[in-house]
Amino acid sequence: MKKLSILGSTGSIGTQTLDIVKSNPSEFKIAGLTTNKNIELLKKQIIEFKPEAAAVMDREKADLLKEKADIDVYSGIDGIIKIAKLNDSDTVVNALVGSIGVLPTIEAIKSRKNIALANKETLVTAGSIVMDEIRKNKASLMPIDSEHSAIFQCLNGEKIEDVEKITITASGGPFRAYTKEQMEDAKAKDALKHPTWAMGNKITIDSATLMNKGFEIIETHWLYGMSYDKIDVVIHPQSIIHSLVEFKDKSILAQLGYPNMKIPIQYALSWPKRFSSRERQLNLAEIKNLNFEKPDFERFPCLNYAYEAGKIGGTMPAVLNAANEIAVYAFLENKIKFPDIAKIIKSMTDGHKTIKNPDLNQILDVDKKTREAAKKAIENKEYQQ
């Protein structure tokens, strides 16, 4: 039986993780739960799953919950880290959104917890530090997103040195067929109609710019120690093939399934076993066609920025991530146009002097300063070329 702490248990990944726990009561026990501020749902989860402790990022909301709950309730980032380090847990599911997720991952690994990782920022901004800690503490790091879960499954029983290429599939997002002119006028509400995956707003915009795929390229680099020239992206609108691994004998393995986060979440938790699931069986004859096309780096420059930032390394991916986050939220609030997201990122990365081999404080400092600079640039419209 695995004892889980779920960071971000009230979000999309968090609630799906709890569904899996519920379906497999003999396999999992909940040690700790955290939320940003959704204390109503957290309270229900506490009653149902009986964790030892919980944490709420928002301090006022935490105080409200403390009055009603009869378990330890912590608050703020320190509270979240406490849950990440709980003695009673062996595995931490990090389903936090944003760079807030980095520190709890590292603290959990230092406490020798195994990690099931949905938080993209952890590896994008601090991949080198995280992987070092994983090795040092002999912990395991299981990816939760569908693409990296696919790669992990294709590598089962294989040697990483036999891999010639990893191909990450991308749905192409809601603007796959948009011209550059159409993109100029694209609104957040257009992007939020994602063709295949139901996700949060931030990540849906990342999917529209392909930055989401850019982050996955950087994560692949760290998770599998793969150089960037061996990582490819192919557009596959149906999102049925979740990624592919090519070996040096030109044999390719792929993992497939309907777009359904339950499968990669459960695999991250059940590994090295597989548990049964009642999700829908894939029926290729019903799907009929799987399509593929090259990504267009001109219409989707963010993909290229991610490759470049990844190759430069050091603090550059943290700049990429922070600039993107601020730009995406500005777009969601209709403060900037869709193509401005890429422009803001480019102006921030162009202006950054990379620190090589940064420690975590330097990364978090760059993250903070980039956010401030990006906000200022948006206010003053300084990113226009």
Add this chain to the structure above:
Amino acid sequence: MKKLSILGSTGSIGTQTLDIVKSNPSEFKIAGLTTNKNIELLKKQIIEFKPEAAAVMDREKADLLKEKADIDVYSGIDGIIKIAKLNDSDTVVNALVGSIGVLPTIEAIKSRKNIALANKETLVTAGSIVMDEIRKNKASLMPIDSEHSAIFQCLNGEKIEDVEKITITASGGPFRAYTKEQMEDAKAKDALKHPTWAMGNKITIDSATLMNKGFEIIETHWLYGMSYDKIDVVIHPQSIIHSLVEFKDKSILAQLGYPNMKIPIQYALSWPKRFSSRERQLNLAEIKNLNFEKPDFERFPCLNYAYEAGKIGGTMPAVLNAANEIAVYAFLENKIKFPDIAKIIKSMTDGHKTIKNPDLNQILDVDKKTREAAKKAIENKEYQQ
């Protein structure tokens, strides 16, 4: 270094195996070679690969070769079995065509050789006996065809009890889009234009009737201990996905590549390693579309006959195979119409009283008698319904 004996070294699989040996001189040594009657090519192979011994099925041709070669040359089925049991080899590649391949496989396993198996009849007619011998002698049995190699690779690092379904892909063959009426008039030369795979004549007709896929269903049953209700077929005209394995968590693994026998042959020989290969890298964006459809059991009744014969077991699959072989050669010689192949098979299997748990002699006897009966039925046109 592996020491190989290749049974059927002058055929399509045999010569491709020797190409791989040539490309990996530090990995393989040739112990023995055999041919049906192509002694010109065998002689060249003897000079190039310097085996310890060779065998020729045709006794007259064997005598001719003996005069010219300075190694031991054996003849007939006994000669082939001698090569299968050579002391100096550790692995036997069985690339024989037809039920002649069964006995040498079993004798090789009894001599504790590992087997790389291209001969379909071995498992179709004698699967139970072969798998028993494999277990008893702790030998390994590696499939050479693309579909079973795909399944094997998908199962790497996985547990067979976690498998919920195996889906074998089929190109659909040259008559995939033919109506029943068009099939009535289909000629051998039409069938021999196979859309994706370059193969021998017999196997190309088996691909046109989908009997080839039927045999693979039976082989899958034996290779992976899979019950028939867990084995599916999907038509996939591009032959890029070579087969798929679904696990109980609804995650699916697939193996992909251009239609190219070199990859599965090399994998069967390199396993548990992978060797480099200079074959073409798969490019999905260039391929653009992968299509899938349900097999039509009405237009392709042979697929159903294979399921039925497999489920009945005992000597029934040997009848299926023998009747098919005679019918296919009669079709190739324009003695019967294309739909008659299925009719002949049906009349032979309908007329057979299955022997349960047969020994090898009983299987070979049923094989022989079915051939005689099928030939007679064709002469007398007794199979017409």
